[in-house]
Amino acid sequence: MIALDFTLRQGSFDLQIHERLDARITALTGPSGAGKTTVLDAIAGLRTPQEGSITVGSRVLFSADSGLNLPPHLRHIGYVTQDVALFPHMNARRNVVYGRRRGQKLSLDVVVEMLEIQGLLDRGAGQLSGGERQRVALARALMSAPALLLLDEPLAAVDVELRRRILPYLERVRDVLGVPILYVTHDTGLRFLPRSGAPDNSDRARSTIASAPAASRWPESRGDRP
Amino acid sequence: MIPGVVSYVAAMLLMGQVTTRPEPITVSAAVSLTDALEEIGRAYESAGGGAVRLNFAGSNVLARQIANGAPVDLFISADEAQMDLADQAGAILAGTRIDLLGNQLAVVVSRGATSRDLDRTFPGRLLLETFVSLPLVMPPVATGLILLMLFAPRGPIGRLLAPAGIEVIFTWKAVVLAMTVMGLPLFIRTVRGGFEQVDRRYESVAATLGASPFRVFLTITMPLARPAILAGSVLGFARALGEFGATIMIAGSIPGVTRTLSVAIYSFAETGRDVDAAKLVGVSATIAFAALWLANWISTRAGVRS
Numbered sequence: 001m002i003a004l005d006f007t008l009r010q011g012s013f014d015l016q017i018h019e020r021l022d023a024r025i026t027a028l029t030g031p032s033g034a035g036k037t038t039v040l041d042a043i044a045g046l047r048t049p050q051e052g053s054i055t056v057g058s059r060v061l062f063s064a065d066s067g068l069n070l071p072p073h074l075r076h077i078g079y080v081t082q083d084v085a086l087f088p089h090m091n092a093r094r095n096v097v098y099g100r101r102r103g104q105k106l107s108l109d110v111v112v113e114m115l116e117i118q119g120l121l122d123r124g125a126g127q128l129s130g131g132e133r134q135r136v137a138l139a140r141a142l143m144s145a146p147a148l149l150l151l152d153e154p155l156a157a158v159d160v161e162l163r164r165r166i167l168p169y170l171e172r173v174r175d176v177l178g179v180p181i182l183y184v185t186h187d188t189g190l191r192f193l194p195r196s197g198a199p200d201n202s203d204r205a206r207s208t209i210a211s212a213p214a215a216s217r218w219p220e221s222r223g224d225r226p
Numbered sequence: 227m228i229p230g231v232v233s234y235v236a237a238m239l240l241m242g243q244v245t246t247r248p249e250p251i252t253v254s255a256a257v258s259l260t261d262a263l264e265e266i267g268r269a270y271e272s273a274g275g276g277a278v279r280l281n282f283a284g285s286n287v288l289a290r291q292i293a294n295g296a297p298v299d300l301f302i303s304a305d306e307a308q309m310d311l312a313d314q315a316g317a318i319l320a321g322t323r324i325d326l327l328g329n330q331l332a333v334v335v336s337r338g339a340t341s342r343d344l345d346r347t348f349p350g351r352l353l354l355e356t357f358v359s360l361p362l363v364m365p366p367v368a369t370g371l372i373l374l375m376l377f378a379p380r381g382p383i384g385r386l387l388a389p390a391g392i393e394v395i396f397t398w399k400a401v402v403l404a405m406t407v408m409g410l411p412l413f414i415r416t417v418r419g420g421f422e423q424v425d426r427r428y429e430s431v432a433a434t435l436g437a438s439p440f441r442v443f444l445t446i447t448m449p450l451a452r453p454a455i456l457a458g459s460v461l462g463f464a465r466a467l468g469e470f471g472a473t474i475m476i477a478g479s480i481p482g483v484t485r486t487l488s489v490a491i492y493s494f495a496e497t498g499r500d501v502d503a504a505k506l507v508g509v510s511a512t513i514a515f516a517a518l519w520l521a522n523w524i525s526t527r528a529g530v531r532s
Contacts, residue, residue: 044434072433073442079434085427089449098445099435144435 002026002148002180006052006062008035008042015039017052025174025181036184037082040150043182044079045072056148078146078179082153084137086125092136093121099144106177111139114172134166142173149173151183248276254288255280255302263302292317302326355414361472362411370475373403377476400477401484405466413462420454421447453524460521464514 002021007014015035028036041047043054045061048069054062056077061070086095096117097108112118115135120128128136134154141149154166173179255263260282267278281288281298289308292298293315301318303309312318361369377384377394384394394400424447432442448455470488477484479493487510494503 044430046430046434071439072430073436073438075434076436077434079431081427081431083427085425085431087428087432087446089452098432099437101436140435 001055001057002182003053003055004039004043006042006049006054006064008038008047008049010038021180021182023180024178025183028182028184037152040079040152040182040184043075043148044077044150045070045075059147076145076147078141078144078149080134080137080141080149080151080154084133086128086133086137086140088125091122091124092117092128095125095136096121096139096143098140101145106143106145108143111142114176115139115169131166135169138169138173142177142179146179149179149181151181153184248274250277250279251275251299252279252281252297253300253302254292254296254298255282255300256285256288256304257282258304259302355418358414359411361408362415366408366469366471367475368471369407370404370472373400373407373472374476377403395476396478396480396484398477398484401473401486404472404476405469408469408472409462409466412465413458416458416461417451417455420451420458423454424450453527457521457524460517460524464517464521467510467513467517 004017004019004021007016009015013035015038017039028039030036038047042049043056043061049062049064051064052062053060053064056075059076060068061075061077062068086092087098090098096111100108112121115138117132117135117139120132120136125133125136138154151170154170170181174181253263253267260280263280263282267280270278283291285303285305285308288298288301288303289305289311292301292312295317301309301312309318309323313323374395375381377387377400379385379388379393379395387394392399394403428446428450429442432446433439437445468488469486470492473484473486474489474492477486477489479485479489485493487506491503491506491510494500494506
């Protein structure tokens, strides 16, 4: 369960969210400038709301009332930003293992095999194609054993053909690892991660940020709960 | 946002006479109005008005001309103070001064830029940076004299070191001290530029992967700023190599102990050993050239401006 209940002000921009996410995958949609990335930043701890609280599972990450604000490195939130941001001075392997936590169950082999990046590990960050960078960044985020995976427009930078290839990897993350995913897209028409073979929507939820600046709200969450 | 109001003011001057017969008129106006007034002048003439003589200059010049009696029929200026000046000189026909145009000036300041800079600041940062950079600008001999006063056995720092048996003045430690103080500003300024160029996205991502701020600094910030650190080291080294004034103040010129390359060249030249001096000049030129070449090579390779 993810509970987002906060207000974040940036200049004249006023972002308000009051939302509980119980689905395993939630797509956050809305027009450009609605503050979708800001929501992810706030959950990851890269921006600090003025009011409210953020809870992931049983852990309170932020609470304005009790003055709690966990720094990003203690939050256990995997975050694949829109620009992917692979560390340019490391090869793919060092990128992937950068956030590996001691004593975690997930092995490098499992993640590498799942995302099919065996052949990429010894390449430099600059020698990877768009789709390959996405998978390496995904592997890097997964290796930190996150309690929640945030994906900011993971498919925006790749063409339709690549989308078709990356989507199955995201499905595997969901099905094999069971990591909840909060996913940002401006593409409201995107058919989001249907279960392979059985196109039902049982684990799909979608939330929308309604309007842009001045008073951005996130009014409703649709979709079935698992 | 800083709103401001600039108004255009026009006035008929005493020299102008309103008659029915077209007469040539002289218009003094600010240079910024050139295009507009040339068009208006043509329209005025083709509409049956008299010939229009346009006189463009800065408003202050025009106002002074008018105050001194220049034959001008119309004065158009955005500068109210200059219009007041002409007015006070009695050069404007009463009741003909009108506000013609107004506009608003909006200055937009990037909020992101300032807040980002503030992220990495701390109280007294500017003071510290200025202090560290002082030796770059101060005469080295003056810096040396300050160091001498501080580290002399009876100086405020020397007095603390003396009980521990540490002597600084006229030892190799004085040479190291002088070179460090003189070389540090160049090193710090170069390295600071390198740190500022590191993309903060990488630091943010590293933090979400569980890296503590210290680990982020060691594994992300430092390696990405490495070219600047190397270039800064080379520049600092080159500056230390050429250090003379501060060294001779606190280390003296003791052969085999504190006589550095620069000091040795001076000593040889002073005592007429020109050949020895020339040899050392060759050595120092070679080292300096190699150091600068290395620094430039590192900088260009990494695209870092030093």
